[in-house]
Amino acid sequence: xxxxxxxxxxxxxxxxxxxxxxxxxxxxxxxxxxxxxxxxxxxxxxxxxxxxxxxxxxxxxxxxxxxxxxxxxxxxxxxxxxxxxxxxxxxxxxxxxxxxxxxxxxxxxxxxxxxxxxxxxxxxxxxxxxxxxxxxxxxxxxxxxxxxxxxxxxxxxxxxxxxxxxxxxxxxxxxxxxxxxxxxxxxxxxxxxxxxxxxxxxxxxxxxxxxxxxxxxxxxxxxxxxxxxxxxxxxxxxxxxxxxxxxxxxxxxxxxxxxxxxxxxxxxxxxxxxxxxxxxxxxxxxxxxxxxxxxxxxxxxxxxxxxxxxxxxxxxxxxxxxxxxxxxxxxxxxxxxxxxxxxxxxxxxxxxxxxxxxxxxxxxxxxxxxxxxxxxxxxxxxxxxxxxxxxxxxxxxxxxxxxxxxxxxxxx
Amino acid sequence: xxxxxxxxxxxxxxxxxxxxxxxxxxxxxxxxxxxxxxxxxxxxxxxxxxxxxxxxxxxxxxxxxxxxxxxxxxxxxxxxxxxxxxxxxxxxxxxxxxxxxxxxxxxxxxxxxxxxxxxxxxxxxxxxxxxxxxxxxxxxxxxxxxxxxxxxxxxxxxxxxxxxxxxxxxxxxxxxxxxxxxxxxxxxxxxxxxxxxxxxxxxxxxxxxxxxxxxxxxxxxxxxxxxxxxxxxxxxxxxxxxxxxxxxxxxxxxxxxxxxxxxxxxxxxxxxxxxxxxxxxxxxxxxxxxxxxxxxxxxxxxxxxxxxxxxxxxxxxxxxxxxxxxxxxxxxxxxxxxxxxxxxxxxxxxxxxxxxxxxxxxxxxxxxxxxxxxxxxxxxxxxxxxxxxxxxxxxxxxxxxxxxxxxxxxxxxxxxxxxxxxxxxxxxxxxxxxxxxxxxxxxxxxxxxxxxxxxxxxxxxxxxxxxxxxxxxxxxxxxxxxxxxxxxxxxxxxxxxxxxxxxxxxxxxxxxxxxxxxxxxxxxxxxxxxxx
Numbered sequence: 001x002x003x004x005x006x007x008x009x010x011x012x013x014x015x016x017x018x019x020x021x022x023x024x025x026x027x028x029x030x031x032x033x034x035x036x037x038x039x040x041x042x043x044x045x046x047x048x049x050x051x052x053x054x055x056x057x058x059x060x061x062x063x064x065x066x067x068x069x070x071x072x073x074x075x076x077x078x079x080x081x082x083x084x085x086x087x088x089x090x091x092x093x094x095x096x097x098x099x100x101x102x103x104x105x106x107x108x109x110x111x112x113x114x115x116x117x118x119x120x121x122x123x124x125x126x127x128x129x130x131x132x133x134x135x136x137x138x139x140x141x142x143x144x145x146x147x148x149x150x151x152x153x154x155x156x157x158x159x160x161x162x163x164x165x166x167x168x169x170x171x172x173x174x175x176x177x178x179x180x181x182x183x184x185x186x187x188x189x190x191x192x193x194x195x196x197x198x199x200x201x202x203x204x205x206x207x208x209x210x211x212x213x214x215x216x217x218x219x220x221x222x223x224x225x226x227x228x229x230x231x232x233x234x235x236x237x238x239x240x241x242x243x244x245x246x247x248x249x250x251x252x253x254x255x256x257x258x259x260x261x262x263x264x265x266x267x268x269x270x271x272x273x274x275x276x277x278x279x280x281x282x283x284x285x286x287x288x289x290x291x292x293x294x295x296x297x298x299x300x301x302x303x304x305x306x307x308x309x310x311x312x313x314x315x316x317x318x319x320x321x322x323x324x325x326x327x328x329x330x331x332x333x334x335x336x337x338x339x340x341x342x343x344x345x346x347x348x349x350x351x352x353x354x355x356x357x358x359x360x361x362x363x364x365x366x367x368x369x370x371x372x373x374x375x376x377x378x379x380x381x382x383x384x385x386x387x388x389x390x391x392x393x394x395x396x397x398x399x400x401x402x403x404x405x406x407x408x409x410x411x412x
Numbered sequence: 413x414x415x416x417x418x419x420x421x422x423x424x425x426x427x428x429x430x431x432x433x434x435x436x437x438x439x440x441x442x443x444x445x446x447x448x449x450x451x452x453x454x455x456x457x458x459x460x461x462x463x464x465x466x467x468x469x470x471x472x473x474x475x476x477x478x479x480x481x482x483x484x485x486x487x488x489x490x491x492x493x494x495x496x497x498x499x500x501x502x503x504x505x506x507x508x509x510x511x512x513x514x515x516x517x518x519x520x521x522x523x524x525x526x527x528x529x530x531x532x533x534x535x536x537x538x539x540x541x542x543x544x545x546x547x548x549x550x551x552x553x554x555x556x557x558x559x560x561x562x563x564x565x566x567x568x569x570x571x572x573x574x575x576x577x578x579x580x581x582x583x584x585x586x587x588x589x590x591x592x593x594x595x596x597x598x599x600x601x602x603x604x605x606x607x608x609x610x611x612x613x614x615x616x617x618x619x620x621x622x623x624x625x626x627x628x629x630x631x632x633x634x635x636x637x638x639x640x641x642x643x644x645x646x647x648x649x650x651x652x653x654x655x656x657x658x659x660x661x662x663x664x665x666x667x668x669x670x671x672x673x674x675x676x677x678x679x680x681x682x683x684x685x686x687x688x689x690x691x692x693x694x695x696x697x698x699x700x701x702x703x704x705x706x707x708x709x710x711x712x713x714x715x716x717x718x719x720x721x722x723x724x725x726x727x728x729x730x731x732x733x734x735x736x737x738x739x740x741x742x743x744x745x746x747x748x749x750x751x752x753x754x755x756x757x758x759x760x761x762x763x764x765x766x767x768x769x770x771x772x773x774x775x776x777x778x779x780x781x782x783x784x785x786x787x788x789x790x791x792x793x794x795x796x797x798x799x800x801x802x803x804x805x806x807x808x809x810x811x812x813x814x815x816x817x818x819x820x821x822x823x824x825x826x827x828x829x830x831x832x833x834x835x836x837x838x839x840x841x842x843x844x845x846x847x848x849x850x851x852x853x854x855x856x857x858x859x860x861x862x863x864x865x866x867x868x869x870x871x872x873x874x875x876x877x878x879x880x881x882x883x884x885x886x887x888x889x890x891x892x893x894x895x896x897x898x899x900x901x902x903x904x905x906x907x908x909x910x911x912x913x914x915x916x917x918x919x920x921x922x923x924x925x926x927x928x929x930x931x932x933x934x935x936x937x938x939x940x941x942x943x944x
Contacts, residue, residue, distance in 0.1 A: 179856025325653025
């Protein structure tokens, strides 16, 4: 068991590969509809974003008692939250998202997360990406498995992960292309030797192997030409910061119709234990500012194409309801998720938020989890990515479609 | 160093490696501890018989895993002395090379304690001029980037040139295990001191010493916010209280491991124990560890069933660290991490058991643990050889070593690590950089490796001076020399697929220099060289 535990990140070895094969057979295949595919964009805020700052429960007096130093003021006060429904409000630096909410293209899900009690970043991130909550040996991710079930041709850019490390959610998916920055996806060979080195590396990496590095190398060489063509010359698009350039690049890939079905964007730096700030100074307001602007720019960029895109903003767990002794927050439990998209049934705050009174808190300190994240992912996979039955994505989880939150329209 | 010269003249070794490694690579050899070859009396005038195939394979393996790769001729040297003797020498800590000392000289300031560092930047009297943290930050900020680049360059220089290779490898391992993010706040002022005085001296010593050194070091106290954590205050307007960041990572990452069964109450109580472990401010005559009695929570606590009575002050933190270091869960956790690093991405149970037993039997002596790991058959197994993906750092250092390259004194190597995706000392999260292939085998990362190899081969890589005429001399029989160079570099046979492909590509070029450049680029960027 102990050896297995560490191998949680192991590649799909014997047993896992076998399981994957069986899974593929059980999943059944949805036919690829005519026309461009639906796209899911997962934005993972690594380090556990403080959801109580993102979407503020401004009607809860307890919120202001627990967070004397870092609370976001009530709507109407200076730097106050931007009211959504009389109960919750957006952090003022997320103001660019208000238009999407008003256009009913943004849904907020409150008190969502994993039922597992862990407050370990890496453990919680793994569970949220494998969907196998409590099973540290699971090696493959829900998104990759969901995509595998779509019977479509392999494509160099079917799924991209903009991340320095390979996200577990897409691990094991043959078409996943992982790169921290799409712009880096070019061989720096020098002018004279470029033809020889390019063809040389292509041949060297054209080995038939289960080894991931070789596969990744081959995929990189295959995709780099296409990526360069699609992205064109480097130009900072308005609305995007240096740390959110990934959104601009993904928008270009979607518009270029190269078959992109899933994009995973990792954004780090949300682990705000100290001086996280309220609305003005501090790391959190700055990061929320970049996130809000990037999401709004992304939506504007895509225009009518946004109709076939769903963006899911998530994080491994929430943070303590009470601010800690150093003007920050520690690891908590339930959190908030955002769902954006042209066909999203938004303009609503979904999920059951019980409140922040001591008896309502998980273990007396955190927002509880009243919506299992797997219910959200199942709705996304079934209603957007047309997976016939998402229950196979989540071992030991009783999927009940009556629990659907309804952020996506039901098929007629 | 008479071996390489001797064999350069006889040509024996190069041929030997080429033909014999074919067998070593493909014929399965039973897993067993290394063959011990009695070192011959030297110097001598007769040529020894070439080392056995098995000994060459073993030597290559230890140099890939326990060092940052072989330098020219080193595989043969270690094969002759016997890998076990090399391991013994490394555990004992050989004298450092004068070349390293000389090359490090311009970067010495990188390891200076913060006060000395600031003295150097701002001149005497800065304590008066910069009494607040804000002022200090403003004044020192212009020096930050260069300082970090210098520190990274110094570490890389050590990894490339040091004779104490195992110590360098272990320093990298522990710096990653006890990761701090150098770019956070003032951490960068302390990072060099952290490596030089908290990590390196204990890299092969007692784990409990290492643990205590990191726990008390300002780099860690600032990175995981413990410096500001204080007992909960309920009265009056004075705010302040616990920050459990360090406490949680201490249990989860540094010692017990995530699955060891501790509770949230344990985390909270550990945080209470470490209240008061802080960093002295400038106007306290400081920038060093300080125990603040007034912010320490003096009430009694219980952690993992062990009681810590009221009023033990600083001593209770030290006692807790000793307790944690002795826990079997800690032994298992560290054993797994070490076997993952040194043996395989899926740590073999026999290795974990051997390492864990050695840890518990030696009161956490890291050298004994390394002996146990290298004494376990799984370390030498065929399946373990040339199997693990090199990290970007291992790639850069091993490429430089293979070519006999010398850091050129510039700070360009630091930038190279950034382009390879793992800038030294700059991983933001406390878990450190990942250590298994599924986590970092990314398309972007692999292309970055090929680009690095191309730049190195074509002479566009800054930061290293390569003695090309020694590494791979030009001349009429370049093809044959490329083959020999490739055999030695990759441990493959002359007729391997890779060497055939490289020869074919190289033949498309006319100029000798270009052919050499392309050959080196393709070989260093080849799938085989990404493995260790």
